[in-house]
Amino acid sequence: MSHPQSGCPHPRSLFHAPTRYALQALVRMPGDGTYRLARNLAAELNLPGPFLAKILQTLAHADILESLRGPTGGFRLTRAPERITLREVVVAMEGPEPFEECLLGHAVGGEGCHCPIRPAWDILQTLLTTTLARTSLRDLQAAQSAPDRPEDPDLSVAAPV
Amino acid sequence: MSHPQSGCPHPRSLFHAPTRYALQALVRMPGDGTYRLARNLAAELNLPGPFLAKILQTLAHADILESLRGPTGGFRLTRAPERITLREVVVAMEGPEPFEECLLGHAVGGEGCHCPIRPAWDILQTLLTTTLARTSLRDLQAAQSAPDRPEDPDLSVAAPV
DNA sequence: ATATTTTAGGATATTAAAATCCGTTTATCG
DNA sequence: CGATAAACGGATTTTAATATCCTAAAATAT
Numbered sequence: 001m002s003h004p005q006s007g008c009p010h011p012r013s014l015f016h017a018p019t020r021y022a023l024q025a026l027v028r029m030p031g032d033g034t035y036r037l038a039r040n041l042a043a044e045l046n047l048p049g050p051f052l053a054k055i056l057q058t059l060a061h062a063d064i065l066e067s068l069r070g071p072t073g074g075f076r077l078t079r080a081p082e083r084i085t086l087r088e089v090v091v092a093m094e095g096p097e098p099f100e101e102c103l104l105g106h107a108v109g110g111e112g113c114h115c116p117i118r119p120a121w122d123i124l125q126t127l128l129t130t131t132l133a134r135t136s137l138r139d140l141q142a143a144q145s146a147p148d149r150p151e152d153p154d155l156s157v158a159a160p161v
Numbered sequence: 162m163s164h165p166q167s168g169c170p171h172p173r174s175l176f177h178a179p180t181r182y183a184l185q186a187l188v189r190m191p192g193d194g195t196y197r198l199a200r201n202l203a204a205e206l207n208l209p210g211p212f213l214a215k216i217l218q219t220l221a222h223a224d225i226l227e228s229l230r231g232p233t234g235g236f237r238l239t240r241a242p243e244r245i246t247l248r249e250v251v252v253a254m255e256g257p258e259p260f261e262e263c264l265l266g267h268a269v270g271g272e273g274c275h276c277p278i279r280p281a282w283d284i285l286q287t288l289l290t291t292t293l294a295r296t297s298l299r300d301l302q303a304a305q306s307a308p309d310r311p312e313d314p315d316l317s318v319a320a321p322v
Numbered sequence: 323a324t325a326t327t328t329t330a331g332g333a334t335a336t337t338a339a340a341a342t343c344c345g346t347t348t349a350t351c352g
Numbered sequence: 353c354g355a356t357a358a359a360c361g362g363a364t365t366t367t368a369a370t371a372t373c374c375t376a377a378a379a380t381a382t
Contacts, residue, residue: 012255015264017370024265060330069328070326071327071380073329073380074328075329086264099174099175103174103180103247114305115304116296116301116304117247128285131278135277178340178341199359208341212342215361217359221359230350230358231348231357232357234349234358234359236359
């Protein structure tokens with residue numbers, strides 16, 4: 001029976017679609033100071049050009065990309081990919097509040113939430129946040145070329161970075 | 162700037178809203194064989210009656226609830242709450258496929274995904290799944306009454322249950 | 323200067339999720 | 353057996369997410 005009331009085509013993703021597109025676009029950004037065209041990038045990602053352009057604009061507002069108009073224009077990274085974290089990108093696209101505090105929908109702030117899964121939920125959120133914070137865009141770009149699996153992540157989620 | 166294009170009211174939840182409602186409703190189901198009214202339950206949860214009724218129907222199809230029509234009718238658990246797992250409820254509401262395999266949107270099946278965050282993502286999914294599978298509805302009900310924090314979850318996510 | 327190319331960004335359209343409505347069926351009660 | 357009360361389930365509406373469109377502004381080239 002599955003979904004409440006409708007056939008659901010693809011499996012759910014953790015973040016919104018534009019966040020995925022943002023990551024996919026950033027991976028393809030040149031490392032030198034070259035500007036890249038939105039239209040060009042959109043074709044490569046099989047996305048509608050104007051839609052990707054919006055996403056790139058959002059990234060530009062977040063100081064992850066910078067833009068130049070006119071011919072020879074386009075978008076480029078504001079910094080070296082080593083200095084851009086995935087967390088930064090996700091925050092730019094999704095906002096600073098990642099998720100609700102627990103599965104029953106209790107709000108951030110945590111008072112009055114006594115779910116037994118709450119501790120696990122907290123750990124999940126911390127692991128996700130720290131992993132995103134520790135991973136740079138460069139790491140993501142490198143992984144796209146090298147098919148080798150990277151090292152396992154650190155599970156000691158003591159201090160959020 | 163936050164969300165791509167619109168003000169987002171509440172923080173995003175991991176699952177769909179009806180899944181939360183389902184959990185909230187199940188927590189309030191009586192432990193004896195008593196039938197409980199959808200309308201009654203909806204009032205307690207501040208939800209529209211017919212909408213909650215749909216959700217309860219879905220749970221009934223999944224053999225988590227059973228229903229009886231007519232006066233004296235309503236819904237009740239098919240089993241003792243100790244024998245109903247949260248995972249079962251989530252699967253009933255969201256379907257068996259939990260999430261895409263990685264943040265860049267690569268599909269389940271895993272070929273061609275080389276994200277550096279993929280290992281962490283796999284661990285997150287396993288931790289979530291096992292935690293839900295290990296937690297019974299009874300645990301959830303007990304936690305609602307007792308304000309004490311339960312023990313920390315097991316992080317050795319070796320074998321998915 | 324003017325034409326061309328690109329991003330900027332507001333407005334609109336489309337689609338899926340969430341919520342509602344209403345006639346039907348089933349059970350109980352008088 | 354008729355009246356009432358409940359779940360059943362299809363159809364519809366509403367709202368939020370996703371995608372598109374179009375005019376303006378800026379930079380370059382001729």
